[in-house]
Amino acid sequence: MNLFPRAEHFITADGSSTLILPGLNEQYHSIHGAIQESNIVYIQNGFNYSEVADINILEIGFGTGLNCLLTYTSFINSKSCKSVNYTAIEPLPIPFDLLEKLNYKNEINSFKINDVFRQIHSSISNEKIQITDHFSFTLISSTVQEFQDSEAKYDVIYFDAFGPDTQPEMWSFAIFEKMYSLLKPNGILVTYCAKGAVKRLLKSVGFKVENLPGPPGKREITRGLKQI
Numbered sequence: 001m002n003l004f005p006r007a008e009h010f011i012t013a014d015g016s017s018t019l020i021l022p023g024l025n026e027q028y029h030s031i032h033g034a035i036q037e038s039n040i041v042y043i044q045n046g047f048n049y050s051e052v053a054d055i056n057i058l059e060i061g062f063g064t065g066l067n068c069l070l071t072y073t074s075f076i077n078s079k080s081c082k083s084v085n086y087t088a089i090e091p092l093p094i095p096f097d098l099l100e101k102l103n104y105k106n107e108i109n110s111f112k113i114n115d116v117f118r119q120i121h122s123s124i125s126n127e128k129i130q131i132t133d134h135f136s137f138t139l140i141s142s143t144v145q146e147f148q149d150s151e152a153k154y155d156v157i158y159f160d161a162f163g164p165d166t167q168p169e170m171w172s173f174a175i176f177e178k179m180y181s182l183l184k185p186n187g188i189l190v191t192y193c194a195k196g197a198v199k200r201l202l203k204s205v206g207f208k209v210e211n212l213p214g215p216p217g218k219r220e221i222t223r224g225l226k227q228i
């Protein structure tokens with residue numbers, strides 16, 4: 001059962017869309033700039049930071065699909081990355097009328113971005129689709145708690161849950177232990193959250209934690225490295 005209020009469309013300071021949850025002081029992205037935030041947290045410090053040529057990405061909290069769209073954009077402009085296998089977890093798909101309001105198709109200047117947006121939002125759970133010959137996408141319609149994957153096969157995890165005040169159960173020892181076990185050696189987890197308690201939890205499951213400069217409106221973000 002979805003216990004969150006119905007989301008509403010909102011234009012952030014860089015002109016790009018996000019969704020807000022009225023009454024909860026919670027939103028899908030920073031109101032200082034959704035595309036700007038996603039580019040700095042997940043693309044710059046996650047996808048671009050990784051040196052893996054055939055990269056497996058896991059996103060926790062797919063939501064609007066913005067991180068996937070920007071990963072695709074960065075991938076098609078990349079000289080070093082040869083393929084992307086993108087898996088996204090989302091238990092609460094966004095209703096069609098709200099998806100239609102998101103302006104990423106206009107705000108992201110990228111080849112066939114319209115088609116990519118449509119494909120990722122109409123995909124069927126657990127069915128891998130090819131967005132291009134070298135970019136595949138799988139949506140998993142479940143919670144991260146239910147998600148089962150026995151292999152440590154991911155190079156990068158985008159951990160993009162609602163904040164600890166809204167959804168404390170997402171920021172637990174058990175979930176970070178699971179994230180750690182799903183990463184390959186030298187894998188990385190990136191998140192916008194820089195709370196001390198979250199960083200201590202990441203350390204306690206084995207991550208080497210880095211504090212990195214955040215996007216406007218946010219002093220720091222966090223990257224955890226699985227160094228073994």
Ligand SMILES: C[S@@+](CC[C@H](N)C(=O)[O-])C[C@H]1O[C@@H](n2cnc3c(N)ncnc32)[C@H](O)[C@@H]1O
Nearest residue numbers: 028061062063064065066092143144160161162
């Ligand atoms: C901060 S928002 C999403 C941001 C998203 N990456 C985007 O760019 O739109 C958090 C997302 O986590 C999803 N979520 C809620 N509970 C979850 C759970 N138990 N497991 C995985 N995702 C969850 C929400 O539905 C929401 O889409």
